[in-house]
Amino acid sequence: MSGAPANPNGTVPESxxxxxxxxALLGTDxxxxxxxxxxxxxxxxxxxxxxxxxxxxxxxxxxxRAAQRPERAPADPRPALPxxxxxxxxxxxxxxxxxxxxxxxxxxPDLMELLxxxxxxxxxxxxxxxxxxxxxxxxxxxGRTDLRPAALAFAGPRALWLARQNPEWRFALRAAPGGxxxxxGPDDAEGVRRLWQEGLFAERAALLGALRSRTPALGRELLxxxxxxxxxxxxxxxxxxxRTGLSDADEPFLEQALGDRSRNVRATAAELLSALPGxxxxxxxxxxxxxxxxxxxxxxxxxxxxxAPHECDTxxxxxxxxxxxxxxxxxxxxxxxxxxxxxxxxxxxxRLGGRTPEEIVxxxxxxxxxxxxxxxxxxxxxxxxxxxxxxxxxxxxSAPEAGGPGAVSLAERAKxxxxxxxxxxxxxxxxxxxxxxxxxxxxxxxxxxxPWAPELGRAVVDALNIARDAGSxxxxxSGVMGLAERCLDPAETxxxxxxxxxxxxxxxxxxxxxxxxxxAFQRLVTTLRLRAAMTRxxxxxxxxxxxxxxxxxxxxxxx
Numbered sequence: 001m002s003g004a005p006a007n008p009n010g011t012v013p014e015s016x017x018x019x020x021x022x023x024a025l026l027g028t029d030x031x032x033x034x035x036x037x038x039x040x041x042x043x044x045x046x047x048x049x050x051x052x053x054x055x056x057x058x059x060x061x062x063x064x065r066a067a068q069r070p071e072r073a074p075a076d077p078r079p080a081l082p083x084x085x086x087x088x089x090x091x092x093x094x095x096x097x098x099x100x101x102x103x104x105x106x107x108x109p110d111l112m113e114l115l116x117x118x119x120x121x122x123x124x125x126x127x128x129x130x131x132x133x134x135x136x137x138x139x140x141x142x143g144r145t146d147l148r149p150a151a152l153a154f155a156g157p158r159a160l161w162l163a164r165q166n167p168e169w170r171f172a173l174r175a176a177p178g179g180x181x182x183x184x185g186p187d188d189a190e191g192v193r194r195l196w197q198e199g200l201f202a203e204r205a206a207l208l209g210a211l212r213s214r215t216p217a218l219g220r221e222l223l224x225x226x227x228x229x230x231x232x233x234x235x236x237x238x239x240x241x242x243r244t245g246l247s248d249a250d251e252p253f254l255e256q257a258l259g260d261r262s263r264n265v266r267a268t269a270a271e272l273l274s275a276l277p278g279x280x281x282x283x284x285x286x287x288x289x290x291x292x293x294x295x296x297x298x299x300x301x302x303x304x305x306x307x308a309p310h311e312c313d314t315x316x317x318x319x320x321x322x323x324x325x326x327x328x329x330x331x332x333x334x335x336x337x338x339x340x341x342x343x344x345x346x347x348x349x350x351r352l353g354g355r356t357p358e359e360i361v362x363x364x365x366x367x368x369x370x371x372x373x374x375x376x377x378x379x380x381x382x383x384x385x386x387x388x389x390x391x392x393x394x395x396x397x398s399a400p401e402a403g404g405p406g407a408v409s410l411a412e413r414a415k416x417x418x419x420x421x422x423x424x425x426x427x428x429x430x431x432x433x434x435x436x437x438x439x440x441x442x443x444x445x446x447x448x449x450x451p452w453a454p455e456l457g458r459a460v461v462d463a464l465n466i467a468r469d470a471g472s473x474x475x476x477x478s479g480v481m482g483l484a485e486r487c488l489d490p491a492e493t494x495x496x497x498x499x500x501x502x503x504x505x506x507x508x509x510x511x512x513x514x515x516x517x518x519x520a521f522q523r524l525v526t527t528l529r530l531r532a533a534m535t536r537x538x539x540x541x542x543x544x545x546x547x548x549x550x551x552x553x554x555x556x557x558x559x
Contacts, residue, residue: 017057020050073161078128084537085122086130092118093136109527113486115140117450117531119150121538129155134162138169148175174202183207186215196222201234208241216245220253232262239268246272251279258318270320270342275383277344281319288316289343290351292336293373296366302353306369308332309339333372340376345389348377357392378412382419390419397431414443426453433459438467442479451489460484461495464521468499473513474520485524490532496525 023031028042033049040048081089095111129137134155141151152159152172163172183206184191195207211219223238230238239257242250250272257269258281273281288309296305309316312323312335320342325334345357352360365373374393381389393408394416395401408416417425429444430453438460448456460480467477474481502518 017053020046020053024050070161070165074157076128076156076158078126078156079540081122081127081130082537082541085127085534086133088534088537089118089122089130089133090136093133093140109485109523109530110482112140112144113482114527114531114534116147116150117486118534118538119147119154121535123150123153125538125540127154127538129159131158134159138162138166138172141175142168142171148172183210186211186218192218192222196226201237205237205241208238209244212241212244216247217249219245220250224253227257232260232265235260235262235265236268239265239272242272246275248276248278251276255280258320266318267320267322271383274320274342274380277346277384282342282344284315284319285339285342286344286347289339290347292339293348293351295352295363302363304352304363304365304369304373306336306365306367306373308336308369337372337376337379340373341379341383343380345377345380345384345386357389361392361395374408375412378408378416382415385419387419387421390416391424394428397428398435410440410443414447417444417447422449423453425449426456430456430459433463438463438477438480442483445480445483445487448487450487452487454489454491457489457492458495460488461492461499465499468514468517468521471513474517481520481524485527488524488528490528490535493525493528493532496521496528500525 019034023033023046028046032042033046092111092115137151137155138159141148141155148171152175155172159169159172163169183203184195186192192207192211196204199207208219208223211222220242223242227235235257242254254269254273258266258273260266260269270281273279274285276282292307292309294305294307296303309332312321312331316335316339317323321335321338323335325331348360349355349357352363355363361374361377364370377389378393380386381393394413395408417428420428426448429441429448432444433441433456441463445452445456445460451457452460461484464477464481464484468474499521500518502514
């Protein structure tokens with residue numbers, strides 16, 4: 001820097017920091033430094049000027065008042081993570097590749113995709129996160145919103161303390177109930193009242209959600225006390241929290257909300273009321289829906305006939321029927337669907353000759369209304385959590401229409417499956433895969449409990465083996481293969497080992513497909529073994545064995 005030219009007054013010409021940065025970004029070949037040094041190359045002159053500017057900026061800073069020291073981080077009373085599991089967590093957090101995007105992935109496991117499962121298991125055991133892992137956990141949760149609930153639950157109160165010190169981690173405060181604040185319990189009436197009256201929106205929403213999960217009536221009464229003064233957007237969010245603990249006791253409040261000024265609030269109130277089959281709204285919807293659907297016994301076989309509404313009157317609008325259909329949808333079919341999905345499913349047995357759900361679904365529907373009617377029944381079954389109707393609408397997994405376009409789409413079937421018990425859900429999907437293969441099974445597999453039941457796991461492995469033998473590339477099944485890595489029971493490793501060898505390629509097979517399949521199966525086996533190791537590492541240590549009675553006796557007793 002001694003070579004920098006001086007002004008007549010002995011000072012180095014000052015270049016603005018922005019000017020220096022601009023020159024560096026453009027390159028000295030395109031823009032020479034404003035105050036170059038004779039005899040020195042332009043890049044060196046630029047660095048000289050940057051060094052001088054840096055010293056000047058630092059020297060010109062005035063000492064600031066010392067900031068108040070932050071409070072000590074709170075203690076985490078949960079048991080410490082086993083050492084082997086802590087090492088595994090470090091490895092999972094260090095892998096930020098997120099796996100290759102499409103195409104060939106290689107045989108190495110995608111560690112970041114295993115992190116959600118690791119966190120779920122660690123949270124189930126109630127472990128505390130190691131202090132040194134907290135920054136990595138917060139960084140991982142910042143990059144992946146799907147990780148946030150489990151990651152923040154595992155990270156515990158110290159992560160919220162850290163988030164207050166680093167602006168990049170402030171999302172953790174927004175994601176935590178009440179912004180990380182401690183919520184008063186139901187027994188603290190004064191604390192509840194004060195937070196509800198004076199708290200921020202996030203704190204109030206967290207308080208209402210906590211109360212609804214423990215004492216639903218108290219949460220509803222708290223909301224009713226300030227309902228008239230809340231903003232429309234806040235009323236909508238608060239009303240949505242009544243889904244937790246929803247019961248017939250909420251009907252009077254929801255019925256009142258049907259007259260709200262906000263259309264979205266009215267629609268949410270109507271949706272919640274329709275989930276209560278005994279509500280007055282459900283009865284009104286049943287009257288309207290049954291007026292549109294009837295059984296025609298004059299035909300060769302009993303047939304459902306449909307006469308959709310001709311208008312959407314004010315009463316229908318008050319009960320949540322949206323009058324204007326989406327683009328490309330007819331008004332009458334749009335109104336019909338809303339009426340049917342909001343009517344109690346128990347209505348239809350009496351209306352259609354005392355038939356069971358299976359018998360009703362099997363009836364012919366005249367004039368092309370079957371798709372609309374069955375889709376509305378699907379939405380009703382999901383909303384009312386009616387397993388009998390869900391089972392009837394799903395039908396047999398081996399039926400031809402189960403694998404292609406039909407009255408009930410695959411997306412609707414996936415929602416219906418969620419209404420069934422996990423074992424029945426897995427059995428249905430296994431039957432579907434055995435009949436129709438894996439090409440349409442991705443959505444259905446996504447709603448099955450993890451790890452997959454043995455019957456479902458065997459069906460997936462068998463279908464992958466069939467796909468390999470067909471000679472196609474495994475990339476067509478990358479979604480299912482990724483699910484298998486995360487959801488297949490590690491006990492299936494033994495069956496998969498037989499598929500690791502490169503098979504003899506058929507003449508009509510895609511070039512090199514056998515090698516790609518062997519690589520994909522190797523990755524699957526390696527991932528399953530890694531998951532098994534993770535489970536062992538997270539298992540609590542066995543308590544020390546109790547001393548035997550003979551050892552515990554004093555010498556006198558033994559004699």
